Amino acid sequence: MKVDDRKQKMIKMFADRIEGTSKWEKAWIAFLIILIGFGIYAFVYTEIHGHIVTGMRDNVVWGVYIANFIFFMGLGYAGAILAGTLRLLRVKWRSSIMRIIELSTLISVLIGPIYILLCIGRLDRLTHLFTHGRIQSPITWDVLAVLTFITASVIFLYLAVIRDFAILRDSGMIKGKWRNKIYKILSVNYNDEPRQHKDINLALDIMAAIIIPISVLLSTILSWIFGMTLRPGWNSTIFGPYFVFASLYSGTALVIIIMFIYLKLYKLDEYITKKHFERLGTLLLILAALYGYFTFNEYFTIWYSFEKWDSELLIKLFDLDQYYLQFIFANFVGILLPILIIGIPWLRTMRITLAPTGVTIIEKKTGASTINSIVFSAVIVVLALWVKRYLIVIPTLETPLLPIDDLRPEYIRYSMTWVEWALTIAGPAMFCLLFTLATKFFPIIPIRDFDEEEKTIENVDLQTDQLKA
Amino acid sequence: MHINQNKMEINIKSLMLTNFRLAFLSFIILAFGINLKAQEELSRTYLKLSYTNNMDGTKSLSASLSYKEDKKFVQVQNQSLSFYSGVDLDELIQTVEVNAKGEATVVIPEGHEADTAGIYFYAAKFKGTDTLKRASKDISVKDATIELVFNQKSDGKTISVKAFEVDEEGEEVPLNEEVVNISVPTLFGDMLINKAPLEEGVCEIQFPSNLPGDSLGDLQIIAKIKDSEIYGNVVKIEKIPWGKPKLPQHLESTNAKGKLWTHNAPFWMVVTLVILMTGVWSHFGYVIYKIFRIKKIGAEQMK
Numbered sequence: 092m093k094v095d096d097r098k099q100k101m102i103k104m105f106a107d108r109i110e111g112t113s114k115w116e117k118a119w120i121a122f123l124i125i126l127i128g129f130g131i132y133a134f135v136y137t138e139i140h141g142h143i144v145t146g147m148r149d150n151v152v153w154g155v156y157i158a159n160f161i162f163f164m165g166l167g168y169a170g171a172i173l174a175g176t177l178r179l180l181r182v183k184w185r186s187s188i189m190r191i192i193e194l195s196t197l198i199s200v201l202i203g204p205i206y207i208l209l210c211i212g213r214l215d216r217l218t219h220l221f222t223h224g225r226i227q228s229p230i231t232w233d234v235l236a237v238l239t240f241i242t243a244s245v246i247f248l249y250l251a252v253i254r255d256f257a258i259l260r261d262s263g264m265i266k267g268k269w270r271n272k273i274y275k276i277l278s279v280n281y282n283d284e285p286r287q288h289k290d291i292n293l294a295l296d297i298m299a300a301i302i303i304p305i306s307v308l309l310s311t312i313l314s315w316i317f318g319m320t321l322r323p324g325w326n327s328t329i330f331g332p333y334f335v336f337a338s339l340y341s342g343t344a345l346v347i348i349i350m351f352i353y354l355k356l357y358k359l360d361e362y363i364t365k366k367h368f369e370r371l372g373t374l375l376l377i378l379a380a381l382y383g384y385f386t387f388n389e390y391f392t393i394w395y396s397f398e399k400w401d402s403e404l405l406i407k408l409f410d411l412d413q414y415y416l417q418f419i420f421a422n423f424v425g426i427l428l429p430i431l432i433i434g435i436p437w438l439r440t441m442r443i444t445l446a447p448t449g450v451t452i453i454e455k456k457t458g459a460s461t462i463n464s465i466v467f468s469a470v471i472v473v474l475a476l477w478v479k480r481y482l483i484v485i486p487t488l489e490t491p492l493l494p495i496d497d498l499r500p501e502y503i504r505y506s507m508t509w510v511e512w513a514l515t516i517a518g519p520a521m522f523c524l525l526f527t528l529a530t531k532f533f534p535i536i537p538i539r540d541f542d543e544e545e546k547t548i549e550n551v552d553l554q555t556d557q558l559k560a
Numbered sequence: 561m562h563i564n565q566n567k568m569e570i571n572i573k574s575l576m577l578t579n580f581r582l583a584f585l586s587f588i589i590l591a592f593g594i595n596l597k598a599q600e601e602l603s604r605t606y607l608k609l610s611y612t613n614n615m616d617g618t619k620s621l622s623a624s625l626s627y628k629e630d631k632k633f634v635q636v637q638n639q640s641l642s643f644y645s646g647v648d649l650d651e652l653i654q655t656v657e658v659n660a661k662g663e664a665t666v667v668i669p670e671g672h673e674a675d676t677a678g679i680y681f682y683a684a685k686f687k688g689t690d691t692l693k694r695a696s697k698d699i700s701v702k703d704a705t706i707e708l709v710f711n712q713k714s715d716g717k718t719i720s721v722k723a724f725e726v727d728e729e730g731e732e733v734p735l736n737e738e739v740v741n742i743s744v745p746t747l748f749g750d751m752l753i754n755k756a757p758l759e760e761g762v763c764e765i766q767f768p769s770n771l772p773g774d775s776l777g778d779l780q781i782i783a784k785i786k787d788s789e790i791y792g793n794v795v796k797i798e799k800i801p802w803g804k805p806k807l808p809q810h811l812e813s814t815n816a817k818g819k820l821w822t823h824n825a826p827f828w829m830v831v832t833l834v835i836l837m838t839g840v841w842s843h844f845g846y847v848i849y850k851i852f853r854i855k856k857i858g859a860e861q862m863k
Contacts, residue, residue, distance in 0.1 A: 226825035226833060235833075239840055246847055253854070279851060280858020287854045294850040301843050308836075493748070498635070498660045 093283070094262045097545065098538050102264045105534040108357065110266055112531070123524040130517020133510040134209065142212050144510050149497060151488040151505035156206040158480040159518055162341070163203030164237070164313055165334070165476070168306040169342020170196030171244065175303040178295065183547065184370065186540035187362040191349050193251055194535075195342075197244040198525045202518050204237050209514055229315045236309040243305055247298045249277075253291060254539040257281040270532075310335045317483065323400040324393070324487040333385040337476060340378040344429075344472035347371050349526070351466040353535050362536045365462055372465040375472065376433045383426040390422070404490045413504075414486055417478050425475020429468035439464045602688075603627040605636065605695040609684045611792030613703055622665040623684040625658050627692055635662030636692065642685045645672040649683040649698055678702055678728065699792070704735060706783050706796035717767040717802060721783055723794070724761050734761020738791070743782045744771060750782055773803020 094102070112120075137144055147154040174192045177185040211217060224231040256278035259265050265274070281287055311331035318330035327333070347368065354363045393401040408418045432438050440460050485505050495503055507515070608624045621643050625636035641664045643653040651672065658664045674680045679700050688694030702725055709720040721740045724732040738758050742765050743750040753771075756763040773779045779802050785794040818826045 225823075226829055227820045232833075235837065239837070242844060243840075246844060250847070250851070253851075279855040280862065281854055282858050282861055284857055284861055287857050290850045290854050290857075294847045297843055297847055301840060305840060 094258055095542075097542055098258055099262065099264065101534065101536065101538045101541065102259065102262050105357075105536075106264055109270075109531055109534070116527070120524065120527060123520045123527070126520035127517050127524065130514045130520070133513035133517075137209070137510055138214070144508060146501065146505045146508050146511060148502045148505070150491050150495060150502065151485060153210060153484050153488060154505060155481060155485075155507050155511050155515055156210045158477070158484045159515055160203050160206040160210075161313060161334075161480045161483070162477050163199045163206070163518065163522075165310065165338035165480075166342045166345050167196050167200035167203060167240070167244065168310045168335075169338045169340075170199065170346065171240070171247070171302045171306040172339060173342065173346065174247070175299040175306070178299040179303075183544060184366060186544040187359075187364075187536055188346065188350055188367055188371075189251065189540060190533075190535055190537050191353065192346055193244075193248045194526060194529055195345055195349060195522075197241075197248050198522050198529070200237070200241050200244050201525070202521050204241075205521075206514075206518065229312060229319055232312045233309075233316060236305075236312050240305055240309050243298065243302050247295075247302055250291060250295050250298060251537065251540075252533055253278060253281050254283075255533055255537055257283070258538050259533065273532075306338075307335055310338045317487075322487050322492070323398075323404040323490050324483070327389060329385060329388060333382075333389060336378060336382045336385055337479065340375070340382045341473055341476035343371060343375050343378060344469035344476075347375065347466055347469035348473065351462065351469075353530075354462075357535065359536065362541065368462045368465045372433045372439075372461075372468070375429055375465070375468065379426050379429045379433075379472070383430070386422050386426065400490060400492060404486055407486045407490065408482065414482060417482055421475045421479040421482055425472055425479065428471050432464050432468045601691065602693045603629070603691060605686055605688065605692045606633065607684060607686055607695040607697045609682070609697040609699055610787065611680075611682060611699055611701045613701075613792065613794045615706060615794065615796045619668045620665055621653070621668060621682055621684065622663065623658075623697070624664075625662045625686060625695075635660070636686075637662060639686065639689065639692075642687075644683045644685065645681060647675055647681055649681055653682075674703070676728065678725070701792040702790055704785065704788075704791040704794045706740070706785070706794055708781065708783055708796060708798055710781075710798075710800050710802070712802075717769060719765045719767055719781065719783070721756075721758070721763050721765060722761055723758055723785065725791070732761075734758070735785075735791070736760065738785045738788055740765070741782075741784045741786055742767065743784065745780050745782065767802065769802070771803045772806045773801065775805055777801045777803045777805040779803035 145154055170192045174189060174196060176182075177189065177192070208214065208217070220231070220234050224234065256274045260271065260274040260278050265271065281291070311334065314330040314334035317325040318327055320326060350363050350367060350371070353359055390405075394405055397405075408414045489503070489505060604627060606626045606628070610622050612620050612622065614620065623641055623643070625639060625641060626633045627636060628634070636658060637660055638657060640655050640657055642655040643666050645651045645653055645668065653668060653672070654666045656664045656666055668682075672680065679702055681698065681700050683696060683698035685696040686692075686694055704723055704725045707722040709722070711718045711720060719742060721742075723735040723738065723740065725735065727733050735758050739755055740758060740763055741752055741755045743752045745751075753767060754765045756765050767781075771779060778799050781798050781800060781802075783796045783798075785791060787793065818824050820826070
């Protein structure tokens, strides 16, 4: 396969990162391994002592693990919908960020189901999900759906990377015998032969087309686990689309954050530009409005009817001693702040600096400030959406329809123990570690796709010049 | 001058003494006052004690501890309660900790004898805490016996109840003015079916025919004399096939196939799932086939 100068330039840029590991990278990886190790210790501790070491009890049988599960699966579904849509619509500026989206999709859906396993009291009965699963149960649908989605994500990412494996194989610029051997195996003899090119594009289009409805369906199925249960705050007809938009909202925010991190770390100004942030920022703004609309619908209807059990839940959510602050953060700050920051140009472009006198001065500045504002909004969104998932699961379980039999405080009110904190932190740590390791194996910017994108732009420019002439 | 000086000294001494007495008195009053206040802070503890004769050979004592806070009863938790028996209430049965609902139950071991009149004496004692006053409650009970006869006639089902105590000569003495409750156990407590007063130790109670039983149609019937001043709680439980047999036979019946709650899923659900899964996985298969084709084309080109 021909590796032209542009591709060589890109490979050269990533070669050091792929081949070697700097001191900081080693420290970062070690830090993540320590966090994950602590999580594994917490898991073993739980297996030895039982779930009594968590905050879960008779009523709150699903704790923060399920909130984490929904959070990670949401990120994965959103990534898949984004990647599929960008590809099918042949969005020209997509190539620089496609790898980030595809990778975050796969890693999220690999981590999410682990939290379900942590919730299972008897792991030895895990196989019962398959041997005794009932088709009528949304849990069974979810098990089938998650397995299908993981398979789809693996295939989609692999198809997208095959051509880059071939480029890396033929470039001879990446050292390491074993690494080149793996590139050779994974590139499946790809040589850019027209039939191969056609096949791989067709396969990618099929996967892109199929992964969008799968993601929407799976996100909806996930919502049905709650929506089809007669519990306050869960039994809702809009939970399906609500979950889809919540997933998209948090997933888009995550992509923005990862783009920013790699832009700064790898100095990818040539590939990831302000344009990318502005476009994804606009998408985030639209999703914030849609998600806010669903949120208002959801709470307004139950507040207006004020049915007995719903009212109990609402009272908990609006109680300053219980969930008020989390509720405000998840449903007001997490929606309104991004809308204001991204939607109002003055807020988006402003920059706050501290003068030597200690007085805060606001200057108007474009460029980096816009990117920073959008990334700040994205961080708020990701945090708010995690809190939102917590608020979906816990307060409802603390509001059972039958009287609570055991009146001990820990049975009435759920609170996370160190075990749950350790395993909750281990999830994002695992995400970061897998992302770091993946980008040490292939470039974070798709070489072939970016090259094609550049060529298309050049052709368009040439045609425009010819027309003008 | 000298006399005046002496007088002054005496006055000063007298004043000092008076002041000292006043100070001492103030101290005593203050200390007593604090003590009174401390005593006032102790809440009254409410102790309830009940006796249950289960008629299966087991007898038990149940007690509950509570106190009042803002005119509401609050259960006492994590405190020890001692149960005693004997005429002088000095034979310790057991000391147990009350549960989260402020309740404790002990099974009375054999060997605790009644007095010559056949009366048993029991007590529960709570030592008190820094904030709760100590409390004790004693009861005296006699043993009674309940016998049930189940009658099934064409016009319905009835339960004949016979209740009596045995006197010192071993003669049966019928119970009077006690009420017998007939109930069946449910998931969240016993469901009262009917009740009737005893007359000369007997009563007859109607029983419905439409109650669901277990898979064999068996029902547990609970006959109970509740909170009697003389006999405490007397409970007799018997099993009889007077209920309607329920699942799984019902589930497997021809009327219930393909429902959400049956083993077999609704047909449309199975079809939808099969179509969805086949559709998706066949696309995966096709894409994987394409990957192998790419590999094959590449291999051919290399040759």
